Structure formats: structure tokens, C-alpha cells
Amino acid sequence: MNRAQLIDKLKEQLAQLEQEVLRHDAALAPQQRKLIQDVERFNDGLFIQSGAQLAPCIGQIAKDIKQLEQRLALGLSAATIVASCERIQDRFTAVKRALTTTGINLKSATQARQSARNRSHQRQKQAHNSSGFDWIAAGVMQNSHQLYEELNKHLNWARKIESKIAQLETGLDNCHSADKIKLQNEILLMHRRLGKCRQAISYIEDRIQAFERPYQSQNR
Template sequence: MNTQQLILMLKQQLAHIEQEALQHDNQLGDQQKKTLQHVERFNHSVFIQEGAQLSPCIVQLRKDIAQLEKQLTLNLAKSTIELSCLRIQDRFTALRRALLTTGLNLKSAEQKKASNRARYAKKQQQSVQDSGFGWIANNIMQNSHQLYQELNKHFAWANKIEFKIQQMESNLEVCHAADKITLQNDILLMHRRLGKCRQAISYIEERIQHFERPRQSLNR
């Protein structure tokens, strides 16, 4: 095979695989493109390309063939020509393999996303349980109406506790010395209850924002 036949054969192969790559890319749905958006399809030594679409690889292959044609015209060293041919062959092989394995890449990416979601959900659930407000998430976190009811309830509790603390602190000034330590401990306990109540209020307010955010996005 002479040099002209070699270049002609490579250009024919390129034209054929270009049609396959374009057809492949046109058949991809928006969700599939999004799923593979940051997935590396190739080793960087073969193609610098990531994501779902494969037609950008054709541009790199076309440059390689043009470079080889120039090298042959300049009659460069045999080792240089062989190296270019091997690079082109490796890229053709890698692109054909990528065309056949898009389905597997999609499945792998979806499984990875599902695993990450499950891990995040588990972490969030553990965080809720560790916060001491797991009973809120389990019992009343179904919709924003229930959340507002619970928020109002906690505000009422906080007001009652604050009023109780004020009463106890007033009594502390006039109570018998022997009773002061007990009353001080009771006041400290009430402050702790108030702190817990305020933490619950903050938590519920965050949950309300979580529920309301999708609505706000839809109303824009």
C-alpha cells in the first residue's frame, strides 16, 4: 500500500465513523447528556474528551490524519510515520469502543448518582437524629402547612418558657438563701429547655425553606 492509498483509506474510515458519531450524538436525550456531562470517556493520552457527545473526537482524528499526510509528503523518518499511524489506530479503536459502550457508561453513571443520593440521604437522616429533632422529621415533616403549625407551637412554648424564667429569676431575689441553689438549678434547666426549643425553631424554619424553595422556582 502506497502513501496515497493509506491516506485515502484513513479518510474513508474517518468519514464512516464520523457518520456513526453524529448519529450517536443526535440520538442522545437531554437527560443522558446531563448524566454523562462530567464522565471521562477516554484515557487522556488518547482523547481529551468528556461527556456524552463523541463527535468532537472526529476533529482530533482529522487533524491527526492531516498531520500524517504532511509527514509523508515531507518524507520524514519511518519511526515518526509509524508513531503517527499507531496514534491514529489507537484513536479509531477507542472511538469505536466508546460508540458501543455509551449504554454501559450511562448505567454506571446512574448507579453512581443513586449511590451518592443514598449516601447523602443517610447522612442527612443521621444528622437529624443526632440533632435530637428526629421526632419532628418522622412525625410532621410531610408538608409546609404542618411545618407552620409546628413552628407556631414551638414559638408558643418558647414564650411560655421565657415567661417562666422571668418569674423564677424574680423569685430568686426574694427567696430564702437555702432555696437559692435549688432555684438556680431549676432556672438553668429552663434555659436549657429554651435553648432546645430555639434550636427546634431554627430546624423547622430550615425545613420550611426547603419545602418553599421549589414553589418559588416554579413561580418565577
């Protein structure tokens, strides 16, 4: 095979690969591209590329073929030409392998993300159980809608307790001295309940922020 035939064969091979890559990239859904956008698909030194789409590789192989064509025209040593050809073939092989492993990368990334979510939920559950608010159902901590319902419930309780305290304190001024100690103790109990309720409100508000933060960052 002469020089011209070698270059023509490589260009033909690249054109066929380009069509496969274009079909591959077009078939990827936006969420799939996002899922493995930071995944390194190739060994260092083969391509400057990461993520799902493989189209950037075609331009880099084309550049190698152009460089080989120039080296052939300059009559460089056989060893140099062979090294260039081997590098081009290594790149062809790597892209073809990547075409067949995208599904594996997607599945692996999906499982890794789910595992991270499970670990996060487990940490939240453990933190919840040791927070002193384990009387709030742990399942509530995993659902944004239920968190807001729980928050509204505690806000209503706080308002009712505040109203009860105001009522008791009004009655304190008008009650007989014999009943004051009992009434004062009841007011103290109501203040304790109010304090616990406010702590729970702050805790639930923190859980809402922690729950929504990942979704806010994904939508930026």
C-alpha cells in the same frame, strides 16, 4: 498500498465513523449529557475530551490524518509514518469503544448519583436522630412539602403558646397570692415549650435549606 490510497482509506474510515458519532450524539437526551459531562471517556494522551458527546474526537482524528499526509509528502522515516498510523488507529478504536460503552457510563453514573443520595439521606437521618428532634418523623426530613407543613405546624404552635403566655401573665396580676406560685410555674412551663418549639422551627428551616440547596445548584 501507496500513499494516496492510505490517506483516502483513512479519510473514508473517518467519514463512516463520523456518521456513527453524529447519530450517537443526536440520540443523547440533555439529561444524559449532563449526567456524564465530567466523565473521562478516554485514556490520557488519546483525546482532549470528556463527557457523553464524541463529536470533538472526529476533528482531532482529522487533524492527525492531515499531519500524516504532510509527513508522507516530506518523506519522513518509515518509523515515523508507522507511529502516526498506529496513533490514528488507536484513536479510531477508542472512539468505537466509546460508542458501545456510553450506556455503561450512564448506568454507572446513575447508580453513583443514587448511592450518593442514599448516603446523604442516611447522614441526614442519623443527624436527625441525634438532634434531639427525633419526635419529628424522620420521613418528614426527606420531603420538601412535608417539611413546609411541619414548619407551618410549629409556627402555629408557637403563636398559640405565645398567646397562652400573654393570657397567663395577664391573669398573674389579678390572681390571689396563694395562686401565684402555681400560675408562675405554668408560665415557666409555657416558656420552656415555646423555647423548644422555636428550636424546632430553626431546625426545620435548616433542613429545608439543606434539602433545597442541591436542586438550586442544579438549576443554575
